[in-house]
Amino acid sequence: MTGRTLATLAAVLMTVAAQAEEMKLAVTTSFENSGLSDVLLPAIREDTGIDVQLLVVGTGQALRLGEAGDVDAILVHSRAAEEAFVEGGYGTHRREIMYNDFVFIGPVADPAAVGGAASAAEALKKIGAEEPAFVSRGDDSGTHKKELSLWKAAGFDAGTFGGWYRQVGAGMGASLNTASGLNAYILADRASWLNFGNKGELALLYSGDPVLFNQYAFLPVNPELHGHVRHDLALRLEDWLTGERARDLINSYAINGETLFIFNATTD
Incomplete structure (x- = not known):
């Protein structure tokens, strides 16, 4: 096998590995409009290797995407609807992340x-x-x-x-x-x-x-209902979102000196 062939094979394997680390996250338009996603996504990729693909919709549509298994997790802000999502078996659990x-x-x-x-x-x-x-x-x-x-x-x-x-x-x-x-x-x-x-x-x-009060929560889609979802990546993302770097980035994100979100995730 030539050096060029080996290099090509390595490039292909690297591309496959990168694709394997992609996950889909449905988020609210308010989260995306805030600009916080532009701060968090590069840090998530740097720390975890996960390329988070956002589907920016309203909470109702985000929940429907989760119910259909079209995303791996959701980040929304409507507690009653979130609890119904988990109670209905569509999500494994609900984890609070931040609020404004x-x-x-x-x-x-x-x-x-x-x-x-x-x-x-x-x-x-x-x-x-x-x-x-x-x-x-x-x-x-x-x-x-x-x-x-x-x-x-x-x-x-x-x-x-x-x-x-x-x-x-x-x-x-x-x-x-x-x-x-x-x-x-x-x-x-x-x-x-x-x-x-x-x-x-x-x-x-x-x-x-x-x-x-406006609480945002993270809900992984239930892999028992949709076996194709990347539940492993959803849990890794949750660990990051509830960790120290996420806390620091969320709490320090401000516009004209005014903080936009307050981190309030708790450790299990």
Whole structure:
């Protein structure tokens, strides 16, 4: 066997090995829009050799991809839906990784006086009474699920709203762009808002209610249900995401001096 043949064979074997270390992770648009993935993915590859391929969708779609076995794991933020996913046998377990919070964004002029609200429920009561333009994700994402639950807690049924309530059926970045264009109110996660570059006349008007807590969790897809999934890589990724380097990168990721996520994974 010639030296050139050996070199070619080695290159092929290296390519196969690299392909064998690829895994698919469904993540929310809010996670990707935050910019954190650009920080974490190169470090994951460097430390573990895993090439994580992201499928960026809303939480509802991420869960459906997991149920179908189209991804190896998911990273989402809707606890009730996540627990149902595990209880249904689609995921092996749920592991909390990090959190931030939801915030109310709206026009600087704040015609609904949301900035003076004492709670998230009061903020929505003010919006519901005034009926200014409001943009909803409308996409079964974790943010959309949270928004609907907040409306319900405030005594409203979003399904009865008129034309002032705009459901766009899009991700966080696209929804924020729509809100900016309409000078409308919107519920967003803090990380996406801070990383959003087209703020226009919008501002962060209300935050701080404990009900706006926004936990992100990692769920490996069940290999007993889908034998082809890379459960081994999902567990290696989980170990990394709950380790010291992930903690340091997550906690240090900031925009204009403001931290976007707080690491809160615990060791088993």
